[in-house]
Amino acid sequence: MSLFIASINSGSNGNCYYVGNQQEAVLIDAGVSCRETEKRMLKLGLSLKKVKAVFVSHEHTDHISGLVSLVKKYRMPVYITESTFKNSNPKIDAALLRSYSANDTINIGTLTVIPFQKYHDAFDPHSYTVEFAGVKVGVFTDIGAVCNRLVHHFSQCHAAFLEANYDEEMLERGGYPLALKNRIRKGNGHLSNKQAAALFMQHRPAHMSHLLLSHLSKNNNSPKIVKDLFDSIAGKVKIIIASRNKETGVYNIRHPKVSSVYTLSEAREFQLSLF
Numbered sequence: 001m002s003l004f005i006a007s008i009n010s011g012s013n014g015n016c017y018y019v020g021n022q023q024e025a026v027l028i029d030a031g032v033s034c035r036e037t038e039k040r041m042l043k044l045g046l047s048l049k050k051v052k053a054v055f056v057s058h059e060h061t062d063h064i065s066g067l068v069s070l071v072k073k074y075r076m077p078v079y080i081t082e083s084t085f086k087n088s089n090p091k092i093d094a095a096l097l098r099s100y101s102a103n104d105t106i107n108i109g110t111l112t113v114i115p116f117q118k119y120h121d122a123f124d125p126h127s128y129t130v131e132f133a134g135v136k137v138g139v140f141t142d143i144g145a146v147c148n149r150l151v152h153h154f155s156q157c158h159a160a161f162l163e164a165n166y167d168e169e170m171l172e173r174g175g176y177p178l179a180l181k182n183r184i185r186k187g188n189g190h191l192s193n194k195q196a197a198a199l200f201m202q203h204r205p206a207h208m209s210h211l212l213l214s215h216l217s218k219n220n221n222s223p224k225i226v227k228d229l230f231d232s233i234a235g236k237v238k239i240i241i242a243s244r245n246k247e248t249g250v251y252n253i254r255h256p257k258v259s260s261v262y263t264l265s266e267a268r269e270f271q272l273s274l275f
Contacts, residue, residue: 001134007243026113028055033065056080068090077096079098079106127141136158160211164226175219176219
């Protein structure tokens with residue numbers, strides 16, 4: 001029993017995360033064009049025909065810019081809160097819209113998705129966990145501060161996409177206006193590398209096997225800084241940097257403690273097994 005996960009893209013230029021099993025999958029956000037999503041998933045050996053729903057975390061452009069075209073082509077349901085929909089108003093067939101509230105238990109076939117509220121400067125932002133057969137994956141990005149809800153869900157995950165947006169010194173020295181710097185770091189923006197590392201060190205469960213560090217800033221962070229920091233505290237957890245410019249590999253998250261990365265040929269075999 002496994003969940004297969006991949007970042008299709010991660011950053012202020014677009015966010016999209018894949019979580020699924022052999023029967024069905026969900027996308028968390030659709031901030032990459034339909035064409036680019038198709039291209040990257042094909043490269044990974046993943047099938048959009050198996051994606052049974054898209055979950056929208058909040059209304060910012062880097063999370064929804066590819067939503068309308070993707071949904072129009074593949075006719076997949078969109079799970080979005082009423083407030084997020086009202087403040088983004090995507091032109092989506094009403095028959096495909098599904099409203100949800102925090103802490104709902106949403107069943108997508110054999111997958112169970114639980115949304116919960118987070119701190120971010122959006123109207124009704126949510127993070128998610130996705131579970132199948134006791135294997136749980138979290139998608140935790142665009143987080144202004146670590147709260148008890150995040151700690152609760154993170155501490156249960158076998159794998160997680162976790163934001164590590166900025167290096168505090170790079171942000172302070174950088175050329176952003178003070179107001180923008182404060183937006184990023186004052187509790188409703190993004191998690192710093194140090195904040196993400198503290199959450200990981202203090203609350204990672206013993207069964208966590210993979211951590212995909214996500215939503216890195218182009219101007220206020222570097223993959224090397226993040227990788228060096230987390231490699232020093234990772235223990236047995238595999239650390240992956242989710243790129244702003246390309247997809248990651250497909251990672252096989254197994255229960256209870258055994259996980260592996262799929263090679264491209266293995267991923268294609270997995271895709272073929274779905275039909």
